[in-house]
């Protein structure tokens with residue numbers, strides 16, 4: 040079997056203008072009374088994609104998913120699945136299945152009856168049902184638990200039953216609402232990889248809702264970052280992290296330092312910004328904002344160096360400050376450095392050696408600096 | 420940890436003594452040899468034997484049971500529908516009135532319910548008897564069923580219904596295969612409650628029944644007015660015994676199931 | 691959700707019980723009202739006919755002209771009825787308060803009982819509720835009679851020299867109501883206390899409240915919904931109680947439920963009974979609506 044990485048690397052249908060989206064969400068709005076839960080949202084999801092909806096609690100992720108499943112009707116807009124509009128199609132006639140956050144296992148049925156439920160609704164012949172149920176039980180490694188009721192299972196086992204049940208009908212799309220939300224951290228990390236393997240193995244399209252950015256980054260081919268019912272950015276995990284399209288995304292994913300400033304020069308391939316913190320920054324940038332416009336500059340902590348000596352690039356991309364706080368995490372150390380104007384920035388450095396001679400200490404005067412390609416310009 | 424003080428124990432002991440002493444005394448004196456219910460004259464079951472020869476009483480008992488079975492069954496269907504309507508459809512025209520009609524009978528003085536239903540039957544020209552009695556019992560017991568089933572539905576996890584539909588079950592199939600089996604215990608307790616309420620009712624029955632449809636409480640009442648007798652004590656003891664048995668069995672069964680469930684859960688997490 | 695599935699199935703769920711209750715519970719009140727405004731007639735049914743839709747609008751208008759408030763005027767003129775209403779209300783209020791005072795410690799102690807025995811205690815409170823009201827009231831006759839068990843007991847102990855006269859007095863009615871309705875008061879209070887987080891009283895004590903202060907400032911206010919529900923469950927039916935005053939009360943006992951029953955069964959005066967019932971309903975409509983509102987709110991919060 041090919042390694043995941045190699046498949047992944049070549050998988051980018053969204054970059055190919057000729058590919059046809061499998062699920063197309065077109066200008067969908069959902070209102071509950073006057074409250075707008077999903078706001079004029081459009082998305083394309085491609086066949087066999089592992090797509091994540093990421094956002095803070097209450098931003099409308101579940102509502103979007105429930106519209107895909109058919110439990111909510113869009114107030115306006117349209118959802119198209121495999122070329123067919125889903126408008127007016129009730130949930131029990133949609134070729135998608137959902138794995139519920141609470142698992143929603145039928146408490147009065149055994150594990151195998153839970154898994155067989157959907158197949159029975161389709162009127163599949165009994166021997167075939169038995170065969171499929173067996174297959175699903177093996178897939179999620181629960182063959183020994185077929186005769187148990189849900190309350191006789193642990194949380195992790197229930198999660199697998201829910202997964203097996205939603206996969207049993209071989210849906211075109213599997214919708215997963217916080218699938219790992221109820222598991223503890225360790226189990227969650229293991230299960231993330233299992234879900235990815237399963238998706239590859241079965242060749243299905245997964246749409247997963249999560250509020251956990253690490254989970255989204257680990258599993259998804261692409262992530263849609265949502266806020267207040269809108270999609271802010273749709274991109275691959277590295278793009279989201281390294282090239283956030285807005286202050287919101289930069290701030291939402293991981294740690295970031297944002298410097299406000301004014302564009303002082305813009306040439307081909309590079310921009311110069313005079314920051315309010317009092318130093319000039321020169322960044323590699325494909326786009327050239329007009330001189331004099333306000334701009335933000337985002338730099339991740341791990342891309343900032345802290346040193347006693349004045350860096351060679353100074354005064355560009357460098358500033359003086361003092362060490363304000365030190366957080367030792369084992370694998371790395373976080374420094375909070377207070378610049379001259381009072382702004383505190385975060386820098387992290389990997390502890391690659393066991394014992395550093397003469398480590399940086401509190402209140403020391405230091406320089407921070409970063410490379411020309413370390414930051415991104417945020418226009419908003 | 421919460422402490423159970425002497426005050427707590429005393430309140431419970433006195434409370435339960437107050438609740439149960441009269442009933443216990445009634446039961447004891449049903450086995451009294453003497454015709455006097457307040458002077459103990461030795462143990463005897465003769466009043467029970469005598470009951471078996473009291474044809475009027477046996478007839479009344481038979482009417483009561485028939486009314487109870489029919490009305491409890493119909494009331495359970497209607498009450499369950501009402502509970503579904505109350506919990507599932509939060510907005511429909513006249514919902515306030517509907518919820519009023521569910522809750523009001525729970526507290527409505529029986530004389531009012533009885534009188535008003537009687538006047539309805541007279542107004543539409545229904546002859547009072549077995550069927551008017553049954554209709555009246557259905558009406559007042561269905562509200563109790565509705566409340567019992569409603570409280571189960573409120574704690575019902577709706578996502579299992581969505582899961583059923585997601586897996587291809589139509590709303591009707593979802594109701595029959597998922598909702599109903601899950602709420603079945605509450606529906607059953609609703610039925611038992613409706614049955615015992617029907618069995619016990621005096622006032623509404625007195626208004627709404629007619630010749631040939633005398634129920635046991637009506638019979639007991641007419642005899643009680645003539646004085647306390649061990650024979651009535653014996654009838655009452657049997658009624659209490661039936662109800663107590665039913666409730667005890669039901670609660671022991673549900674207790675067992677609960678204990679089994681907890682054990683199962685512990686076993687699952689021990690894995 | 692109502693969009694899915696056969697709309698008919700959805701509709702029927704509402705319509706069937708709605709129509710049933712409208713026909714058998716709501717409509718009868720209007721008939722009662724109508725009859726309370728009729729003249730007494732000797733023939734059977736003993737009142738003049740109700741509205742007939744066949745009469746058409748003019749017929750109905752004409753009938754409205756025939757409506758008579760004579761029954762209400764009669765009720766107002768006879769002090770017997772006014773006294774019966776007032777006495778019923780007084781008895782119901784006093785019994786409700788006494789029931790509350792007895793029920794609260796029981797409910798409170800049950801809620802503090804070890805979890806293992808709580809289901810048993812709960813069942814023991816519910817059990818009397820399932821046994822016949824009539825039987826439970828009847829059981830008190832043998833106890834309260836002058837030669838009854840209570841007097842025998844007290845005489846043997848030497849507490850009293852001659853039998854207390856309790857049966858056929860208002861005392862017996864109070865005892866009967868408190869006894870019969872006690873479970874209705876215990877259950878809602880217990881359920882509101884039981885779901886209360888114990889750490890709340892601990893927090894109150896941690897913040898410097900004595901246990902008694904913690905009870906009055908935290909526990910009791912939080913159990914108020916249960917207390918209110920319990921009081922309604924006792925007060926409303928007690929006002930119209932018939933069996934208790936009939937079996938335990940004496941000839942001088944005035945309670946409106948008994949008056950209504952007698953008007954109807956003994957005097958066969960249907961219009962007067964209907965008028966008595968209408969007034970009783972008017973008195974109770976506010977508490978009933980209050981109860982329904984509180985109950986619906988509690989159920990709404992349960993979601």
Ligand SMILES: Nc1ncnc2c1ncn2[C@@H]1O[C@H](COP(=O)(O)OP(=O)(O)O)[C@@H](O)[C@H]1O
Pocket residue numbers: 071074076094095096097098099100101102103
């Ligand atoms: N059925 C509903 N009625 C009213 N408001 C709702 C309903 N469902 C969701 N909402 C509101 O819509 C917003 C988005 O909810 P949801 O999609 O569940 O968010 P999340 O991103 O956490 O999954 C929330 O503010 C929620 O309160």
Ligand SMILES: [Mg+2]
Pocket residue numbers: 100101
């Ligand atoms: Mg959600």
